Amino acid sequence: MPGPPILRLPLEGEEVEKPPRPRKELRVGFSTGTAAAAAAQGALWELLGFTCPKQVEVSLPGGGSLIIPLHRHGRRGDRGEAVVIKDAGDDPDVTHGAEIGTRVWHLENPGEKEEIILHGGDGVGRVTKPGLPVAVGQAAINPVPRAMIRRSLKQVWKKLYPHRPLRLEVEIFVPRGEEMARQTLNPRLGILGGISILGTTGLVRPFSHQAYRATILASLRVARALGITEIVYSTGGKSETHMQEHLPKLPPEAFVQMGDYVRFALKLAGSLGFNKVTVAAFFGKGLKIAQGWGHTHASRGLANLKELGRLSREITGDGRLAQEVARANTARQALEILIAAQAGPVVGEVGARMLKWLRDYAGPEPELEAVILDFSGSPLYWEKSPGGIQP
Numbered sequence: 001m002p003g004p005p006i007l008r009l010p011l012e013g014e015e016v017e018k019p020p021r022p023r024k025e026l027r028v029g030f031s032t033g034t035a036a037a038a039a040a041q042g043a044l045w046e047l048l049g050f051t052c053p054k055q056v057e058v059s060l061p062g063g064g065s066l067i068i069p070l071h072r073h074g075r076r077g078d079r080g081e082a083v084v085i086k087d088a089g090d091d092p093d094v095t096h097g098a099e100i101g102t103r104v105w106h107l108e109n110p111g112e113k114e115e116i117i118l119h120g121g122d123g124v125g126r127v128t129k130p131g132l133p134v135a136v137g138q139a140a141i142n143p144v145p146r147a148m149i150r151r152s153l154k155q156v157w158k159k160l161y162p163h164r165p166l167r168l169e170v171e172i173f174v175p176r177g178e179e180m181a182r183q184t185l186n187p188r189l190g191i192l193g194g195i196s197i198l199g200t201t202g203l204v205r206p207f208s209h210q211a212y213r214a215t216i217l218a219s220l221r222v223a224r225a226l227g228i229t230e231i232v233y234s235t236g237g238k239s240e241t242h243m244q245e246h247l248p249k250l251p252p253e254a255f256v257q258m259g260d261y262v263r264f265a266l267k268l269a270g271s272l273g274f275n276k277v278t279v280a281a282f283f284g285k286g287l288k289i290a291q292g293w294g295h296t297h298a299s300r301g302l303a304n305l306k307e308l309g310r311l312s313r314e315i316t317g318d319g320r321l322a323q324e325v326a327r328a329n330t331a332r333q334a335l336e337i338l339i340a341a342q343a344g345p346v347v348g349e350v351g352a353r354m355l356k357w358l359r360d361y362a363g364p365e366p367e368l369e370a371v372i373l374d375f376s377g378s379p380l381y382w383e384k385s386p387g388g389i390q391p
Contacts, residue, residue, distance in 0.1 A: 031199025123177020
């Protein structure tokens with residue numbers, strides 16, 4: 001059996017100042033949607049009383065197909081059931097190794113028209129807030145996986161009963177799904193009770209930029225659908241927690257983790273018409289933004305501390321301080337040096353430059369605020385640029 005396709009990517013954490021590390025082959029996995037579609041085939045084989053294969057072929061939305069092994073399958077009363085083990089490849093996915101199951105049974109009322117009714121069972125979240133691809137009240141099974149599940153069922157049915165209408169009820173379930181969901185952004189998005197069944201391509205590509213950008217977009221759409229006009233971007237969980245403490249009157253949906261995707265997140269917020277955008281970062285990320293980094297991941301390189309040293313000399317006139325800053329091992333150490341020297345104006349200039357780049361990315365309309373936090377989460381810099389005014 002051929003293995004999943006191989007994708008080659010640089011290692012996480014690779015620094016441009018050093019000779020590049022050897023690249024490794026990163027294995028592409030399959031999505032929860034693909035797993036559910038495969039399990040649906042196995043469940044249908046069991047429901048119909050035919051010998052269930054050990055593996056099934058699932059067609060992918062973009063063309064091609066994958067061979068997916070079934071973990072277990074059987075008949076439970078009047079229902080067929082099958083389970084697939086989700087394989088995320090080399091992606092650090094919380095659902096990697098999870099059981100994704102499907103149950104199928106015949107509709108009670110016979111009819112002439114084809115009908116497939118899809119349910120979310122235990123471990124599959126339910127949408128409680130607007131702004132997502134699935135309507136409020138529905139199981140969090142996205143449109144592409146829904147289509148894949150239906151296609152998989154038809155694929156089996158038409159082999160066996162080409163002239164009879166397909167009329168089924170289908171339930172997707174995920175053991176431990178509610179527990180896994182706590183490690184995702186589902187609660188923030190208003191998806192409660194379990195994970196989402198996802199996948200636009202059917203595949204999971206390691207360290208997927210597309211998946212993170214899609215999460216940012218989904219978060220913003222939920223905020224807009226709830227009538228929220230002010231959002232707070234952070235570069236991670238810690239900075240978000242600190243900003244929630246500083247801005248307790250804002251609802252949870254107003255806080256969005258943009259990660260390293262600064263340019264993308266600001267452009268998106270501007271295009272979606274938010275009135276106010278606050279961006280918070282610790283000094284290291286803030287310095288990268290101030291130096292024009294639209295994407296701040298370590299694999300893109302390190303902040304330029306020599307440039308920060310030159311800025312320190314320009315502002316303070318202190319040559320020794322400038323040398324210490326330029327020779328610092330990390331941005332954190334550089335900040336410690338600046339704080340010890342009471343060189344607050346240097347940090348202020350970093351913040352002002354950060355704000356300037358944020359304005360460049362967001363466009364002229366939203367009011368912007370830039371926040372640089374110290375190690376304890378207290379603001380070192382917090383200034384705003386009114387909408388329509390270039391700083």
